[in-house]
Amino acid sequence: MSDHLQISNPDHSKLPSHAEVVVIGGGVMGCSTLYHLTKDGVSDCVLLERNKLTSGTTWHSAAQVRALRSTQNLTNLIKYSISLYRSLEQETGQQVGWINKGSLSIATNPDRLTHIRRQEALARLYGVEASSVSADEALERWPLMNVDDVIGAVWSPDDGRVSPSDLCAALTKAARQRGGSIFEDTSVIGIITEGNKIKGVETTRGTIQTNKVAICTGLWSKQAAAMAGVDIPVWPCEHFYLLTRPLEGISGNMPTLSDHDGHLYIRDDSGGLLVGCFEPMGKSIDPDRLGTDFAFQLLPEDWDHFEPMLQNALHRLPVLEKAEVRMLLNGPESFTPDGSFLLGESAETQGLYLGCGMNSVGVATGGGAGWALAHDIIHGAPPMDLHEADPKRFDPAWSDIAALSERVPEVLGKHYEITYPGRQWQTARHLRKLPLHDEWQAQDACFGQAYGYERPLYFDAHAAPKMGFGKPDWFNQVGSEVKHVTDAAGVTDLSSFSKIDIKGADALMALQWIASNQMDRPVGSIIYTLMLNDKGGIMSDLTVFRLADDHFRLYVGTAAL
Template identity: 40%
Template sequence: LPSQAQVVIAGGGAIGCSVAYHLAKFGWTDVVLLEQGRLSCGTTWHAAGCCAMLVEGIVRTMFEYSKQLYPKLEAETGIDTGWQQTGSIYVARTEDRMIAYRRHADAIRAMGVECELVSPRDISVYHPLLRVDDLKGALWVPGDGVATPADVTQALAKGAAMKGVQIHEKVGVEKVLTVSGRVNAVRTNKGDIRCDHFVNCTGQWAWELGQQSSPSVRVPLHSCEHFYIITDPVAGANTATTPVAQDPDGYNYMREWNGGFICGGFEPTPKPVFTDGIPSPFEFQLLEEDWDHFQPVLEQILLRMPALKEVKVQKFLNGPESFTPDLFPNMGQAPELPGYFVAAGMNSGGIASAGGVGKVMAEWIISGDPPAGTWPVDIRRFGEMHNNRRYLRERVKEILPMPYAQPYPKPEFQSARKMRMSPLYTTLEKAGAVFGVKMGYERANWFSKPESGEARLTQGTYGKPPWFNAVQEEYMACRQNVAIMDMSSFTKFEVRSSGDEVVTYLQRLCCNEVDVPVGTVLHTGMLNHYGGYENDCSLARLAENLYLIISPSNQMVRSWEWLHRHLPKEGTVQIRDITPYYAAINVLGPRSRELMAELTDAVTMSSQYFPSFTCRELSIGFAPRIRAMSLSHSGELGWMLYVPQEYALHVYDHIMHKGRDFGIRNVGYYTIAHLRMERAFAFWGIDLDASVTPFECQREHRVKFGKGVDFIGRSALLKQKQEGVRQKFVMFLLDNHDLDNDLWPWGGEPIWEGGRVVGRTTSAGYGYTLKKQVCLGFVHNPDPQTGEHQIITNNFITKSKFEIQIAGKKFSAAARLFPPQI
């Protein structure tokens, strides 16, 4: 082994070899790849090799790149990857499945992917072996195909080696060594290798390997048994032309293999495995056959392709595959340990996306920054609770069937729940709360009426949702009277110093002016060097040397890592996570000031003493030390009350008692979403990410160039201010949309202008006051010849005619840079 390298990669499957290949391709050739057994011996070798996935966003981008890469590798390396562009056919048994396909077709066409919706009769043109009499239609994607997993791996490995990468088999990584809080070396069974960067690409072993460093690194994934059969040849099957067939309603797939078929599925009742550890060695090994468990999938396979009833099964394969808690891969730099990167947990899509995963990871490692659009796969989306083995075992039972589940809007996980709960949880549950989960935290989405027998679990839909009327009542309470909402899941950090060091620190991190009077609350972005949002937060100055930072729930790990990354090396600034210690109660609505005056006194709550964006410490009922901030995160008049946990239930009960005379009612997060969309408020993780700047979302007023500090992102914003922006956050109001009969926009819909796609919506919902569907999203102005995004002006937004496409149907949409008065 070499004594040192720039990058050490653990794992010689398709993912690890692709990372090595792309690092070398981009000029980083001082790379060592270590495999504990032989290349592809873990889970890669028994993958089915289907390059056909119903995915969108960054996962789709990686998938499309992989399909372009695999046929090129043979010319480069001389190794045939087995790539065949057979196309894929996704069949539908229900009308809702066809709606899902129409929405998916809109999305991938907007990305430049060719596809076609076909009738049941025309399915036989593409795949004559399929039964079609019980189908509603299908989606045909001609660019999909198949590859041979082991050959893809060998081609990537050879391509990497040809560029200078060293590959060593039979070398196991035992531990990642650190110095001064970052990666310094890798300890193997054959000696140490010093390195600057380490990449954990060990698949189902990634969780265990993550524990072998100090600090340990969380890699949330868990193995499940995964089944398929290989059949004898079938008359009519052709290697080059028989497409991959997928029948999600029957949770099965079929791809041609040597004249026969590989047939498998994503069964509704999966079997987790290896909770207590993976046996060693486990190379080119399978698990025991379980025909009884596979029987429901097999019945659906035979239903869809009756010709298979007449052939023998050559082989039954039961191989472990690793799945993550949300069906997205684990990628990026670990928040616990600088220099430690992860690419693992591909959710049975490793071959389909390996090429793109390697490319994205190489860009990430070389630049040190996440590439645009990678937040859905960024490992910082997970917290400590997600790495618990019992949690993972329970959750993956729900995850494995999800590739074929009906993708209704606003899905919520049902497994591994009630993990993080507010002190108000039981009270809200009795009041009819229908909970969702964010960062492991139970949050009320909306409130049913238990006394009326209204169902808390509702059937999914692509149209008007069952909770529409309930949320409308909550919305009206916020707009006409007063409402109360538990927002305890907010991320809450105290940042302090003994002197004014905390001010210097935050001035550098924040684009807004933070050296404000004590008692002031402000909104600010924390930007990266490109001017994009790393964090979108509220700051309250509690003392000369103490600030409270409030961030979205899903920013808990990401913002913690960003803040720590930039701490002064002298240790003069301290950060404390107080999220578990304070409940957050939002009292909002036009009568909220009156109610707050009843809770305290009229003088304290007067607009002169307690204006907007002010923080005061109050007592409510018998509870002291409540930090009250005059904002509501919805655009309505309101107060956020940060209450010590032990007083939360008392304060809530006291507010509800006093609020009866004001018509107070509980509201949930769906209501806040509808309120903020009518105000065109952009939310981080939904509308905003690290590629969006304040100038692109109408937040220039929160950028203070004149504060005398070279804050992070300042140079990029000055350049953008001079040159102009190439995307713009826009509000759209749909015309001629039938609330009751048309399909609804839910986010992700293409935005059309002049016969071309110019963007996609990021948020969508009904405006109860505006009486229209509201869509928010980013608009570009692509060059007709090159497709490059041109500078976009306000005039382009206001003068152009836009349409929003919902499941194939386009609706005229009035564009607004700023929301109407409501």
């Protein structure tokens, strides 16, 4: 792990009274956002850090950078990060510790093998190199591991790692050279709003007038956003990795070994091993318990909690039996209810932007996410469709602390879980129920959760569905329900959908402008269409009922409102 990053500001000792953009938080997300703001021509921007840069959670990150994500554009953010991390040293003269040695994902059961091979195919589709290898070939790349139960693996040569503190040093060096200012030891004590618009930031060193604020404060983002009257669904969990002293047979800069059936990631570190985990159920922690002076600090070791993961590691790496433990690092990381981060303008306050809730991939995503957030701040939209990270996707119920503290341990635990089709979350359920919930339940409904709502997926379900990649056990039941609706009739419960009424003399003209389909249909028509933004981009699909010449009712997917 790198030494703590120290930045001085002899040329910016006085806090400015005005800034075009204020970035709060000096971790990788804040530093990347500042870097990209200045790169895009905004020199009148300020980063505020209440302690020192990287002092929250960035400094202790294992800093793995895996290129593949669940969607094309999330993958594009990582690919951007990799390109940036490769080029920063040449741009700034500051080393960032980028090591591109690839990663190896192993499978010990047929479903995991199917899963990683599906990921391999997805990677190629998204422009990421990946290839299947045998257990023997995997052993050649990681000679110290036990492969007795390994039935296959996938090799991903694009993956790597970086030094988080050095990365932030390079980002801030470039930002300062382009006019950006950085103020450490400067706490934000208030965010000034008027009529749901940002007007300024109050700090321990004075007030800055601004219309744009970016919250990049990691696990403290919930408290920071609350100063602007915004309640966001971010909550921390404890995250563990084991560090050993140097071991015989460990060469420098080895590939990362991912044993997801064992919930482990493993790599070399200073001649020894770093063994990290995303255990099946994590431990949430109240950020208020950490206090405002929690900087370059760790949480207490918890060997009882880590013990099952240690046993998995001993099975995979017998050499650990001889290892001397340097420390069991326990550092907090922030998570969201669905495992994707928050990136973009908040729904409640104009000019308040969020770049937080990184779900333990902050360093990997930070380069691309900082670019996207800066682009949104400057140009009014991200450079690509990032609906998976849109802060507006969450119902307010998800900001409830009880729901968050119940859900985020499962989010951490699903980090390495096989992504079966139809997989549902098990925690923090029944946040919202439909009016006919009890009736659906009496019909043995199998419920899924969408936007916090419990919605029936199918009926006559007498047991929880078995997860798998083959024909699902609900196949025949769903088929019979579809046939009944097709051949006879059915009732659709739209209670959880958002409804928007557009009325008036210009209602048709407005819809013709923002909808992709022909809206001038007879009264009584039901029209399926896309809703477009001012650039012609697709915001959502929806169904429109024409109730009168000047009255349209829009039924919108709940999360798209």
